[in-house]
Amino acid sequence: MASKGLRKVVAMSDTPFDVSAGQGGPGKKRWSLLRIGGRFWSWVWFILGAVYFLVPLFATLRHSLRMERDVIGFKAYERAFEDPSFLETFLLSNALAVATIVCSALLIVPTAYWIRLRLPQARRIAEFITLLPFVIPAIILVFGLIRTYSTHFTIPFTDIELFQPLTTTKFGTYALITAGYMVLAMPYMYRSVDTGMRVVDIRTLTEAAQSLGAGWFTIITQVILPNVRSALLSGALLTFAIVVGEVTLASFLGVDAFGPYLFLIGQHKAYEPAALSFVTFLMTWFAMGMIQFVTGGQGQATGAH
Amino acid sequence: MAQTSLPLPNAKEPSNLKNWLGVSPFFLFAILFILFPSLYLVEGSFINQEGQFTLQNYADLLRSPAIVNAYKLSIQISAATAIGGGIFGFLLAYSITVGGLPRQLRSALITFSGVASNFAGVPLAFAFIATLGRRGFVTLLLKDNLNIDLYQAGFDLYTFWGLTAIYMFFQFPLMVLVMVPALDGLKREWREAAENLGASYFQYWTRVAMPILLPSILGSMILLFGNAFGAYATAYALTGGRLGIITIQIGAQIRGDVLHNPGLGYAMAMGMVIIMAVSLIGYSWLQKVSERWLR
Numbered sequence: 107m108a109s110k111g112l113r114k115v116v117a118m119s120d121t122p123f124d125v126s127a128g129q130g131g132p133g134k135k136r137w138s139l140l141r142i143g144g145r146f147w148s149w150v151w152f153i154l155g156a157v158y159f160l161v162p163l164f165a166t167l168r169h170s171l172r173m174e175r176d177v178i179g180f181k182a183y184e185r186a187f188e189d190p191s192f193l194e195t196f197l198l199s200n201a202l203a204v205a206t207i208v209c210s211a212l213l214i215v216p217t218a219y220w221i222r223l224r225l226p227q228a229r230r231i232a233e234f235i236t237l238l239p240f241v242i243p244a245i246i247l248v249f250g251l252i253r254t255y256s257t258h259f260t261i262p263f264t265d266i267e268l269f270q271p272l273t274t275t276k277f278g279t280y281a282l283i284t285a286g287y288m289v290l291a292m293p294y295m296y297r298s299v300d301t302g303m304r305v306v307d308i309r310t311l312t313e314a315a316q317s318l319g320a321g322w323f324t325i326i327t328q329v330i331l332p333n334v335r336s337a338l339l340s341g342a343l344l345t346f347a348i349v350v351g352e353v354t355l356a357s358f359l360g361v362d363a364f365g366p367y368l369f370l371i372g373q374h375k376a377y378e379p380a381a382l383s384f385v386t387f388l389m390t391w392f393a394m395g396m397i398q399f400v401t402g403g404q405g406q407a408t409g410a411h
Numbered sequence: 412m413a414q415t416s417l418p419l420p421n422a423k424e425p426s427n428l429k430n431w432l433g434v435s436p437f438f439l440f441a442i443l444f445i446l447f448p449s450l451y452l453v454e455g456s457f458i459n460q461e462g463q464f465t466l467q468n469y470a471d472l473l474r475s476p477a478i479v480n481a482y483k484l485s486i487q488i489s490a491a492t493a494i495g496g497g498i499f500g501f502l503l504a505y506s507i508t509v510g511g512l513p514r515q516l517r518s519a520l521i522t523f524s525g526v527a528s529n530f531a532g533v534p535l536a537f538a539f540i541a542t543l544g545r546r547g548f549v550t551l552l553l554k555d556n557l558n559i560d561l562y563q564a565g566f567d568l569y570t571f572w573g574l575t576a577i578y579m580f581f582q583f584p585l586m587v588l589v590m591v592p593a594l595d596g597l598k599r600e601w602r603e604a605a606e607n608l609g610a611s612y613f614q615y616w617t618r619v620a621m622p623i624l625l626p627s628i629l630g631s632m633i634l635l636f637g638n639a640f641g642a643y644a645t646a647y648a649l650t651g652g653r654l655g656i657i658t659i660q661i662g663a664q665i666r667g668d669v670l671h672n673p674g675l676g677y678a679m680a681m682g683m684v685i686i687m688a689v690s691l692i693g694y695s696w697l698q699k700v701s702e703r704w705l706r
Contacts (some may be wrong), residue, residue: 148510151502152520155583159523162538162580165548169541217437224430232434235441237695241687242449243641245658246680249665250448253455253677285444347529353644358665368533369648380541383534387526394525398518 163387170380182377183385191367192382199356199364202280203349206287207342210295213288215338218300219330222308236296239289244354247286252358255282279359286355291345298344302337303330340397347393351386449684455677468678475670478660478679485657486686488571489639492578497632499579500586507587508594521591524584531581532644539577540649543568569650577649578639585638586631593627593701623704630697637690640683657683 173181186192221228239247255272272278308330315325331338353365368386372379459465472478507517542549545562553559567573597620605615643658652659661683663669664676 145511147502148506148512151499151506151510152512152516155499155503155520155587158580158583159527161549162542165542166538168548213437213440217434220430220433225427225434228431228434232437235438235445237691238441238445240637241684241691242445243643243658243683243687245641245643245661245665246452246684247445247448249661249677249680250452251444252665253451254448285440288440289444344529351532351534353532353648354662358662365533365644368537372533372537372648373651379537383537386534387530387538390530391526394522394529397525398522 163384166380166384166387170377170384173377182381186371186378186381186385189371189378191362195362195364195367198362199350199352202284202287202361202363203346205280205284206291206349207345209284210288210291210345211338211342214292214295214299215331215334216326218296218303219308219326222300222303223312232296236293239293242289244286244290244352247289248355248358251282251286251355273359279361283355283359283361283363286359287345287349287352290352290355291341291348294344294348295341298337298341299334302334305337306333308333336400339400343393343397343400347390350389452677452680452684455674456681458674460672460674465674468672468674471672471675472678472682475675477655478657478675481655481657481660482682482686484571484655485640488574488578488656489636491575492582492639493632493635495575496579496582496635497586497628500583500631500635501590501628503583504587504590504594508591509597520587524587527584528581528588531642533648535577535580536645536648539568539573539580543573543576569654571654574646574649574654574656577645578642582635582639585635589631589634590628593624593631596704597623624701626697626701630694630701633690633694633697637687637694640690641687 170182171178171180173179173185217232221232242250252273255278257271272282311329311333312325315329320329351365351368352363353369355361356363357366357369368379368382371382456468457464457466459467503520506512507520539547541547543561543566544550545568547568550561553561568576601619601623602615605619610618641658643662646654646656646659647662650659652663657679661676661680664679668676670676670679
């Protein structure tokens with residue numbers, strides 16, 4: 107509405123009888139001059155931003171290459187990778203990331219699909235739930251998870267016991283931390299998948315598949331999944347970036363993941379932490395670059411801290 | 412599920428139960444891992460050490476100077492980085508959208524913002540120790556070449572200003588990511604109309620562009636505030652728990668009941684949730700306002 111009205115105004119002012127034509131000349135000149143001035147400032151902001159980005163990374167890289175006196179070399183990287191704990195914790199973090207991504211996809215793809223197709227009235231509440239992790243930061247989440255699952259599990263405000271404490275077994279702890287990571291990743295995963303489904307018009311796809319005689323399993327695995335692949339992949343990569351270096355949940359739940367390991371060697375060593383920090387940065391960069399690549403620059407790329 | 416004759420939602424069926432069953436795993440997950448943990452914290456905050464209902468924990472919360480100061484410091488750092496990061500991020504987003512910089516710089520900056528806004532926690536703290544620590548790259552550079560001693564001038568990475576500098580690293584990129592779509596939403600016609608009606612460039616920005624963008628800018632700053640307020644790992648990795656922001660206090664309480672009153676710890680956590688909830692409500696309200704013009 108409004109923009110249509112404005113367009114009319116623009117069309118009018120192009121006529122030779124335009125009342126503002128008198129001031130139009132110098133006014134326009136002033137605009138273009140200001141825009142050139144604006145471009146100068148744009149460069150200033152851009153360069154300042156680039157400096158803020160790059161200097162800490164350069165400093166980290168520089169520090170990591172100076173383990174041996176007066177020589178620039180990869181000694182710190184060699185040392186860091188040699189440590190068996192590095193590989194152990196790193197692999198564990200990757201496994202947790204994969205578990206989080208798979209479980210999130212299994213939970214969220216059918217839900218987002220079902221809500222779009224059959225249950226639009228659940229949309230608001232589902233969106234509300236996916237926003238909750240913003241209100242409950244990781245430190246609060248882990249506080250609540252510990253209080254809930256490190257004792258015999260009862261329904262809140264009652265004494266009805268449902269199951270044994272999860273944190274006493276290794277598997278229980280891994281399951282709990284995966285669930286916690288799923289909560290942290292939920293906003294990004296859900297939004298990504300939901301947007302993907304809006305774009306491809308899943309209703310028409312479903313009707314077409316049904317009219318060809320496909321069942322629900324076939325529809326989801328053969329029709330819906332391939333169509334939301336890039337949305338799912340971008341959500342997955344973001345989840346990966348969040349989970350691999352995560353510290354808060356891992357350290358409070360006592361999981362020997364990569365984040366707590368990095369923290370630990372930071373307390374005792376000088377050069378290896380810089381090396382591993384730089385590697386982490388490269389991995390984050392890789393994940394974000396892949397998101398840009400798979401979504402053609404349309405993907406969201408913000409995570410939690 | 413039968414695969415024959417599946418009624419699509421247009422055919423209104425009275426019984427919705429089966430449809431709700433389809434989303435039950437998701438809601439069950441949310442109940443088990445979001446709702447229950449939160450309720451347990453709520454429950455704990457209203458219980459005293461004898462196990463009876465009480466409001467004392469909340470009263471103690473406001474009476475304890477250590478906790479009040481922790482909230483204050485957290486709010487100060489979050490507000491400083493939200494406003495500083497918000498302004499700088501906006502200027503950067505401006506420069507790559509309407510500021511007339513080459514297109515390649517735009518995609519480079521957006522990718523980099525995605526990386527930086529996710530590059531937090533332990534590695535970020537280490538990167539800044541290597542940069543602005545006592546023997547950091549920039550610290551030495553300034554000292555050796557320009558004879559400026561940051562630490563003698565009162566700067567310390569392990570205090571308010573240091574943490575603010577570090578948080579800025581992920582704050583302003585986040586602002587870039589949320590502001591670029593808003594700035595892209597400024598319609599060309601609005602600018603042309605203003606120009607043709609004889610408005611100055613300054614008038615266009617103050618009377619047209621800014622009123623449209625302002626809700627979105629403020630909303631994004633609130634988002635940044637929450638982002639910094641909930642951060643734990645970066646500060647912990649940097650100071651090992653010495654800088655008393657609220658998340659670190661909560662962490663200490665989880666590790667070993669330093670307050671000697673679990674209920675007070677839960678109340679402390681609830682205070683944080685309340686502040687986060689208020690900012691989220693403010694954010695979504697401003698988001699709705701800004702959607703009137705920017706879609």
